[in-house]
Amino acid sequence: MDSHNSRVLFVSSESRPFASTGGLSDVADALPVELNRKGLRVERIMPLFRAVVDGQKKGGYSIHRTPHTLVIPLGMELIPADIYACEHQNTLTYFVGNEEFFDRKELYALPHREYRDNFERFLFFQKAVVALIDGLGRPYDVVHCNDWQCGLIPALLEKGINGTGRDGQEKTLMTIHNLAYQGVAEATKLFLTNLPGNTLDQYPELEFYGKLNQLKAGLVGADRVSTVSPTYAREIETESFGCGLEGVLKGLDTPVKGIVNGVNVEQWNPETDPALPANYTAKALSGKEQCKQALLKEFGLSYHKELPLFVLISRLVSQKGVDLISQAMENMMQLPLQFVLLGSGQEEYQNMVLSWQERWPENFSCFIGYDADLSHRIEAGGDFFLMPSVFEPCGLNQLYSLRYGTLPIVNRVGGLVDTVQDLRLDASHGTGFVMSATSPESLLECVREATSLFHDKKRLRTVRQRGMNQDVSWANCAGEYIELYNSL
Ligand code: ADP
Numbered sequence: 001m002d003s004h005n006s007r008v009l010f011v012s013s014e015s016r017p018f019a020s021t022g023g024l025s026d027v028a029d030a031l032p033v034e035l036n037r038k039g040l041r042v043e044r045i046m047p048l049f050r051a052v053v054d055g056q057k058k059g060g061y062s063i064h065r066t067p068h069t070l071v072i073p074l075g076m077e078l079i080p081a082d083i084y085a086c087e088h089q090n091t092l093t094y095f096v097g098n099e100e101f102f103d104r105k106e107l108y109a110l111p112h113r114e115y116r117d118n119f120e121r122f123l124f125f126q127k128a129v130v131a132l133i134d135g136l137g138r139p140y141d142v143v144h145c146n147d148w149q150c151g152l153i154p155a156l157l158e159k160g161i162n163g164t165g166r167d168g169q170e171k172t173l174m175t176i177h178n179l180a181y182q183g184v185a186e187a188t189k190l191f192l193t194n195l196p197g198n199t200l201d202q203y204p205e206l207e208f209y210g211k212l213n214q215l216k217a218g219l220v221g222a223d224r225v226s227t228v229s230p231t232y233a234r235e236i237e238t239e240s241f242g243c244g245l246e247g248v249l250k251g252l253d254t255p256v257k258g259i260v261n262g263v264n265v266e267q268w269n270p271e272t273d274p275a276l277p278a279n280y281t282a283k284a285l286s287g288k289e290q291c292k293q294a295l296l297k298e299f300g301l302s303y304h305k306e307l308p309l310f311v312l313i314s315r316l317v318s319q320k321g322v323d324l325i326s327q328a329m330e331n332m333m334q335l336p337l338q339f340v341l342l343g344s345g346q347e348e349y350q351n352m353v354l355s356w357q358e359r360w361p362e363n364f365s366c367f368i369g370y371d372a373d374l375s376h377r378i379e380a381g382g383d384f385f386l387m388p389s390v391f392e393p394c395g396l397n398q399l400y401s402l403r404y405g406t407l408p409i410v411n412r413v414g415g416l417v418d419t420v421q422d423l424r425l426d427a428s429h430g431t432g433f434v435m436s437a438t439s440p441e442s443l444l445e446c447v448r449e450a451t452s453l454f455h456d457k458k459r460l461r462t463v464r465q466r467g468m469n470q471d472v473s474w475a476n477c478a479g480e481y482i483e484l485y486n487s488l
C-alpha cells in the first residue's frame with residue numbers, strides 16, 4: 001500500500017476539541033491531523049455526544065447534518081443513526097447521532113456508576129461506523145480502531161451489521177490505550193450483535209469467562225494490535241498488567257507494537273498558550289513564576305517564593321495512584337511545599353481530595369471538575385507534576401509537564417518509563433524523578449529530592465530547559481503509525 005494514497009478511518013469514542021474525558025481524546029485529535037499533514041487521507045468518526053453540540057462556539061468548530069441517515073439493527077430493533085460532519089484543522093470528522101444514546105450529560109459514566117446501556121450505545125456506534133463506510137461507497141484501506149468501544153468493528157466488517165456477510169477489503173489496526181477497560185457485557189446480549197448463531201460458544205474470540213468481551217474481540221479480530229508505549233506493550237503480556245488478557249496478547253501472530261504518544265505542540269506551547277496569564281520559553285523562564293503566582297491566587301493559596309508547588313491533573317481513579325498519594329499525604333504535607341490538584345472521577349476519591357483541603361487549607365487546594373484551560377494554567381504554574389500511576393499505558397500529562405518546565409515525578413511503569421529519565425540515575429540526562437517502587441515511601445523520597453532540587457536554582461533551571469527542549473511532538477512519532485499501516 002502506498003501511504004500517500006492510503007485512506008484511513010480513525011475510529012474513537014472521543015476526540016478533542018469535540019468531547020473528552022482523558023488522553024484518548026488528545027491522541028484522536030492530534031494524530032489524524034499529523035497524518036494528514038504527512039500526506040495520508042485520514043478521516044475520523046465518533047459519537048455525537050451532547051458535549052460535541054454544546055462545545056461548538058468555544059471549540060471553534062461547527063457541525064452540520066449530512067444526507068446520511070442509517071438504520072441500525074440491534075437484535076430485533078431498528079434504530080436510526082443521523083450522521084453529522086465537521087471539517088476542522090483540515091481533517092473531516094463524522095459523528096454518529098442518536099439522541100437517546102448520546103445526548104447525555106456524560107460520555108460513559110456518572111460519578112457513582114457507569115451508564116447501564118453502554119454495551120448497546122457503543123454496539124450501535126460500531127455498527128453505524130460499518131454502515132457509514134458502506135453508505136459512503138468509497139473504501140478505506142485501513143480502519144484504525146481505538147479501545148473497547150471499537151472492539152467489535154473487525155468482526156462487524158467481516159460479518160456485516162446484519163450478520164449476513166460483507167465484502168469489505170479494509171485492514172484493521174486495534175490500538176490499546178487502556179487494557180483495564182474491556183467493554184465486558186452479559187452473554188445474553190450477544191443477540192444484539194445480530195451475529196449468526198446465538199451462543200457465545202461459537203465465538204471464542206468474544207468469550208471471556210462466560211461473558212462477552214469487546215476488547216478481546218478486537219485484539220483477536222484485528223489484523224494488527226498496537227499500544228501506546230513499548231514498555232506497556234511488554235507489561236501487558238504479564239499477569240500483573242494483562243488484566244486477564246495476557247494469554248490472548250501473547251498468542252497473537254505478530255507481537256503488540258508499542259508507539260509512544262506525541263504532544264500537540266501547537267496547543268501545548270508555553271510561548272503562545274492563550275490560557276496562560278504570562279507566556280515563557282526555555283530561555284526566558286520568568287513568565288513561569290508569574291503563572292505560579294496567578295495559579296496560587298486562583299486556588300486561594302498565598303505565594304511563598306521559597307515553597308515548591310506540586311501539581312496534579314487527573315481522572316480520579318485507582319489507576320492514577322490516588323491511593324499512594326493518600327498514604328503519603330500526612331508525611332508529604334509536613335514538608336515545606338504547596339500542592340494544587342485538578343481532577344474528577346470516582347465519588348469516594350473526590351470526597352477524599354476535598355477532605356485534604358479541609359485538613360491542610362494553607363498548603364493544599366483542589367478543584368473537582370474537568371476544565372481544559374485550567375489544566376494549562378496548572379501545567380504552567382507548577383514546579384513539579386505528580387503522576388504516581390499504578391499502571392500507565394502512555395500518559396500525556398508528564399509530556400505536557402516536560403514542555404512546560406514542570407518536572408514530572410512518575411512511577412516506574414508503562415509509558416512513564418519511556419518518556420521520563422530519572423535524574424538520580426543519570427544526572428546529565430535526567431528530566432524528572434522516577435519512583436523506585438509502587439509505594440508511598442518511594443513517592444515521598446522523590447518529593448523530598450524534588451524539594452531539595454527546588455532550592456538549587458541553577459540546576460533546576462538546567463533540568464527544566466532540558467525537558468522543554470526535548471522533541472515530544474507527533475511529527476516525531478506519527479511516522480511509526482504510517483509504517484504500521486503500510487505493513488498491513
Ligand atoms: P488518561 O487518558 O489515562 O486520563 P493521560 O495522561 O493520557 O491520562 O491524559 C489525560 C488527559 O486528560 C490530559 O490531557 C489531561 O490534561 C486531561 N485531564 C484529565 N483530567 C482532567 C481534568 N479534571 N480537567 C482537565 N483536563 C483533564
Ligand code: GLC
Nearest residue numbers: 023024177228393394395396
Ligand atoms: C489512556 C491511558 C493513557 C494514555 C491515553 C492515550 O487513557 O490511560 O496512559 O496516554 O490513553 O493513549
